[in-house]
Amino acid sequence: MSSPSDRELSEAAKIFKEQQRQRVAKRLSRRRVLSGSAILAAGGILAACGSSGNSSKTPSGGNSTAAPSGSGTASGCGSTAGGQIPAALANLEYVKKYNWRNLKWGGTPYMGGTLQAAGFPPPDWNLMTTQTLTQFPPYYNGLYYSALHAGLNLDTAAIEPDLVTKAEHSSDYLTWTFTLPQNVYFHDIDPVNGAQMTSADVKFSFERYIDTSLWNLPLSEVDHITAPDPYTVQFTLKAPALKFPDVLALPYYQIFNQKHYENQDKFKTQPIGTGAFILKDSKALQISHAVRNPKYWDTARWLKGYESAKLPFVDNYVSTYYADIASLQAGLRGQSVDCADLEGQLPSVLEDLLKANPKLQVTTDAEWALTPHRVFLNWKNKYFSDVRVRQALSMALDREQIVKVALGGAGVAASSPVPYDQMGLDGPPALKDMGKYMQYDAKGAKDLLKQAGYENGFSFTAKQASATVPSWMTLVQKFWKDVGVDMKIETTPPLGTTTALQQGDFDAILSNAEGSILGYDIDQVMRPMFGVGSAANYAKVNDAELNTIIDKIHKSTNPDEWTSLAKQAFDVFNKNQDVLYIHGFHTWYAAQPWVHTIANTYYTTIGNYAAANYRNVWVDDTAPSGRGGKKVSA
Amino acid sequence: MASIDAALTATSALPRRRSRVSAVLSAARKKPLGTACLVVIVIYWALAILAPIVSRTGYNEPLYGPPFHGPSLHYWFGTDDSGRDVYSRVVWAARTDLLVSLITAVVGGSGSVLVGLVSGYFGGLVDMLVQRVVDAIQALPGLILLLVVVAIFGTNIAIAMSVITILTIPIGARIIRSDVLQLRQMQYVEAARSVGASDWRIMTRHVFRGVMPTAIVLMTIALGANLLVEASLAFLGMVSSQYPDWGLMLNSGALGTMEQAPWLAVVPGLAITIIVFAYSMFGDALRDILDPKLRGVT
Numbered sequence: 001m002s003s004p005s006d007r008e009l010s011e012a013a014k015i016f017k018e019q020q021r022q023r024v025a026k027r028l029s030r031r032r033v034l035s036g037s038a039i040l041a042a043g044g045i046l047a048a049c050g051s052s053g054n055s056s057k058t059p060s061g062g063n064s065t066a067a068p069s070g071s072g073t074a075s076g077c078g079s080t081a082g083g084q085i086p087a088a089l090a091n092l093e094y095v096k097k098y099n100w101r102n103l104k105w106g107g108t109p110y111m112g113g114t115l116q117a118a119g120f121p122p123p124d125w126n127l128m129t130t131q132t133l134t135q136f137p138p139y140y141n142g143l144y145y146s147a148l149h150a151g152l153n154l155d156t157a158a159i160e161p162d163l164v165t166k167a168e169h170s171s172d173y174l175t176w177t178f179t180l181p182q183n184v185y186f187h188d189i190d191p192v193n194g195a196q197m198t199s200a201d202v203k204f205s206f207e208r209y210i211d212t213s214l215w216n217l218p219l220s221e222v223d224h225i226t227a228p229d230p231y232t233v234q235f236t237l238k239a240p241a242l243k244f245p246d247v248l249a250l251p252y253y254q255i256f257n258q259k260h261y262e263n264q265d266k267f268k269t270q271p272i273g274t275g276a277f278i279l280k281d282s283k284a285l286q287i288s289h290a291v292r293n294p295k296y297w298d299t300a301r302w303l304k305g306y307e308s309a310k311l312p313f314v315d316n317y318v319s320t321y322y323a324d325i326a327s328l329q330a331g332l333r334g335q336s337v338d339c340a341d342l343e344g345q346l347p348s349v350l351e352d353l354l355k356a357n358p359k360l361q362v363t364t365d366a367e368w369a370l371t372p373h374r375v376f377l378n379w380k381n382k383y384f385s386d387v388r389v390r391q392a393l394s395m396a397l398d399r400e401q402i403v404k405v406a407l408g409g410a411g412v413a414a415s416s417p418v419p420y421d422q423m424g425l426d427g428p429p430a431l432k433d434m435g436k437y438m439q440y441d442a443k444g445a446k447d448l449l450k451q452a453g454y455e456n457g458f459s460f461t462a463k464q465a466s467a468t469v470p471s472w473m474t475l476v477q478k479f480w481k482d483v484g485v486d487m488k489i490e491t492t493p494p495l496g497t498t499t500a501l502q503q504g505d506f507d508a509i510l511s512n513a514e515g516s517i518l519g520y521d522i523d524q525v526m527r528p529m530f531g532v533g534s535a536a537n538y539a540k541v542n543d544a545e546l547n548t549i550i551d552k553i554h555k556s557t558n559p560d561e562w563t564s565l566a567k568q569a570f571d572v573f574n575k576n577q578d579v580l581y582i583h584g585f586h587t588w589y590a591a592q593p594w595v596h597t598i599a600n601t602y603y604t605t606i607g608n609y610a611a612a613n614y615r616n617v618w619v620d621d622t623a624p625s626g627r628g629g630k631k632v633s634a
Numbered sequence: 635m636a637s638i639d640a641a642l643t644a645t646s647a648l649p650r651r652r653s654r655v656s657a658v659l660s661a662a663r664k665k666p667l668g669t670a671c672l673v674v675i676v677i678y679w680a681l682a683i684l685a686p687i688v689s690r691t692g693y694n695e696p697l698y699g700p701p702f703h704g705p706s707l708h709y710w711f712g713t714d715d716s717g718r719d720v721y722s723r724v725v726w727a728a729r730t731d732l733l734v735s736l737i738t739a740v741v742g743g744s745g746s747v748l749v750g751l752v753s754g755y756f757g758g759l760v761d762m763l764v765q766r767v768v769d770a771i772q773a774l775p776g777l778i779l780l781l782v783v784v785a786i787f788g789t790n791i792a793i794a795m796s797v798i799t800i801l802t803i804p805i806g807a808r809i810i811r812s813d814v815l816q817l818r819q820m821q822y823v824e825a826a827r828s829v830g831a832s833d834w835r836i837m838t839r840h841v842f843r844g845v846m847p848t849a850i851v852l853m854t855i856a857l858g859a860n861l862l863v864e865a866s867l868a869f870l871g872m873v874s875s876q877y878p879d880w881g882l883m884l885n886s887g888a889l890g891t892m893e894q895a896p897w898l899a900v901v902p903g904l905a906i907t908i909i910v911f912a913y914s915m916f917g918d919a920l921r922d923i924l925d926p927k928l929r930g931v932t
Contacts, residue, residue, distance in 0.1 A: 326892045348894055405701050405717060467871020468886035471715040478696045491789050491874035
């Protein structure tokens with residue numbers, strides 16, 4: 001085989017660059033909801049946050065039009081989906097073994113029946129104050145949503161329009177105009193009584209999210225909203241937002257009616273949206289029961305041959321709360337639970353379930369920066385303001401060993417909150433590619449500590465919130481002890497670390513989730529977390545090098561530049577170890593074999609960010625107790 | 635002379651006072667369960683004191699073995715999620731749990747004696763005031779109060795110990811008071827009073843000695859009860875300690891990995907159960923032995 005010519009190489013480079021550009025442009029909002037309380041303190045940043053799944057159809061510069069819902073970013077996956085798993089993911093044992101591609105997608109749907117999901121019926125149904133917004137999408141609709149259904153390449157799948165038929169933005173990305181469908185009605189429940197959904201509802205809803213919601217921070221750069229006609233709504237922004245639809249796709253922004261909001265008792269106890277399900281009964285932290293919305297407006301446009309099938313597929317949607325993993329496992333084993341999010345579990349838990357039920361559909365993905373375990377080192381502390389100390393602490397950690405022991409191998413070493421896809425990669429970078437300060441080198445760590453004047457080490461106290469000290473923390477403690485750094489771990493009450501973070505009252509915080517920021521894009525995440533003066537910059541990070549990049553990202557409306565800046569931010573993090581990222585753990589989803597169109601992917605988990613997708617799920621006739629639906633004729 | 639001889643003969647015919655050792659042995663024979671429990675308690679304390687010698691690792695040494703290794707000849711009680719030796723951690727945890735229960739029981743028990751003595755001996759207004767305070771404390775649901783205090787003041791183990799101690803006082807104080815109410819009517823107390831002994835002297839020299847058996851039994855029972863409360867708090871994540879704790883170990887084992895690694899819950903659970911049972915049974919036996927009314931009753 002001859003060597004490629006320069007021209008061929010040049011062509012290949014061009015193709016690769018274009019692929020990268022499209023990949024970045026297709027990315028969506030971060031799908032994970034982490035610590036709600038911490039999010040409250042997060043400095044929400046809107047600008048430049050994520051183009052939609054259709055943004056490749058809305059090239060930067062000039063007024064552009066987004067494709068209508070369902071027209072798809074499909075990779076043409078049909079009954080089985082996705083093609084080859086990217087090499088970077090194929091190296092990850094569990095991602096390869098439990099990949100969404102292994103499930104059967106599409107096929108003949110079943111209509112009717114009951115879906116019994118593990119869930120989290122919230123204390124109330126107040127959209128403005130709840131911390132469990134992932135429970136709301138089955139009853140409402142947003143302008144966009146995180147999609148999960150056949151016909152998508154879920155490795156690159158993006159958000160899809162929900163209540164939007166057309167999207168346009170100005171060339172400067174300061175004005176976004178959305179056209180709404182004309183056939184959408186609210187549930188027929190007093191005081192809304194089946195009213196038609198119009199742009200006034202969208203305007204009213206978002207104005208309340210901005211002025212009242214606990215979740216208003218990502219909308220902080222919306223200047224004003226207008227409704228020029230009943231089916232058009234326009235957002236004017238204070239700063240350019242390349243990826244504004246990604247913000248709108250966050251599951252917190254569901255559309256409701258003014259009359260509903262003004263009847264606060266009803267607003268807090270009864271969802272009245274345009275969603276696929278109508279809530280009939282709910283007991284907080286126990287069970288909720290919903291039935292099909294007979295007037296739901298959407299169809300299975302994504303399902304080849306069944307495009308006109310009315311959604312939702314199931315008649316009943318039951319969400320039951322399981323307080324601990326043992327009872328959830330029992331539910332899955334006893335077939336009373338159809339599907340469950342098993343985030344944070346060790347692979348052995350899933351493999352035990354598979355032993356009992358080999359047909360259980362288990363999926364996982366490498367979450368990389370989305371599910372980080374990390375250590376916030378307070379820069380106000382004399383030790384941690386010294387970059388050599390932070391570098392030494394990073395080098396003292398054998399991350400591979402930690403992933404192997406603490407996560408059972410179901411995770412990847414992580415160094416920063418920069419999602420790999422935003423750097424133009426197909427999967428998490430290997431540890432060896434993360435620079436010298438991420439490599440395990442106890443001697444190097446000791447040398448750096450000596451240079452910093454701490455030859456004999458030092459001691460400090462780290463706070464952590466869970467009742468017991470998780471394994472990864474124990475291992476971090478051990479590795480630091482090996483280089484002479486004695487970390488005492490103080491357990492706080494459940495919200496203790498969040499409070500400590502917000503008040504800056506800590507030397508170090510060992511964090512499973514606290515301090516997480518809404519959203520997925522680096523601009524949404526990094527500006528609040530590391531920007532000087534930001535309320536959510538808990539660790540008081542003051543890294544000039546990083547700040548320069550953050551500012552550039554904030555102003556960027558060029559996907560290529562975005563990719564490059566993301567990589568630069570990643571490199572700076574690897575070098576300066578501003579916050580010590582340890583690893584990201586894989587998340588897991590389990591579903592019974594009779595449940596279809598359900599999975600855990602990098603972007604979408606139905607039990608979390610993508611709860612709107614329950615409308616796309618069907619239960620076939622092999623479900624126990626006659627709970628399955630009936631086959632739909634093509 | 636003959637009368638003296640007769641007297642000596644009569645004296646020698648009286649049963650000899652038993653030695654302390656034989657009294658203990660006799661009690662042990664009469665109370666085999668209590669004796670067995672005492673042996674268990676001694677073993678627990680010995681393990682706790684000798685933890686650095688009898689444990690195989692330090693109290694927090696991950697990667698000693700593979701994570702979640704089941705009990706075996708090498709890892710007697712298995713390993714936990716970080717590969718720590720569960721046997722060693724259970725032994726080290728004995729120090730935390732036994733010490734907390736001992737301190738709270740002794741301090742709380744002493745407080746009970748003091749409050750019960752003062753209340754019962756003086757009676758009247760003093761008794762009424764003290765008893766209302768005792769009522770008020772007893773009216774509070776203990777565990778809930780503990781949770782509130784810990785939520786406000788933090789999970790420091792000293793705070794939990796303080797509250798446990800305070801909650802121990804009223805329970806014993808009532809019982810001690812009822813004993814004192816009887817004792818103050820006794821003839822020897824009246825005799826002491828009639829010869830001009832001060833209240834302090836009567837309380838310390840006569841009444842206190844009378845309530846000692848009850849106080850000892852109460853403290854023994856409190857040892858078990860307080861250990862259980864501390865373990866419950868630790869189980870709920872309301873106690874923060876650098877050292878292992880059976881309650882914390884039970885929490886991680888029961889909630890996270892009960893199916894996968896049941897030994898992580900079973901071992902600390904058994905450790906708690908056995909010692910609480912031992913304290914309780916030993917306390918019962920002690921009461922039977924020390925209470926004159928129950929002597930001879932098996």
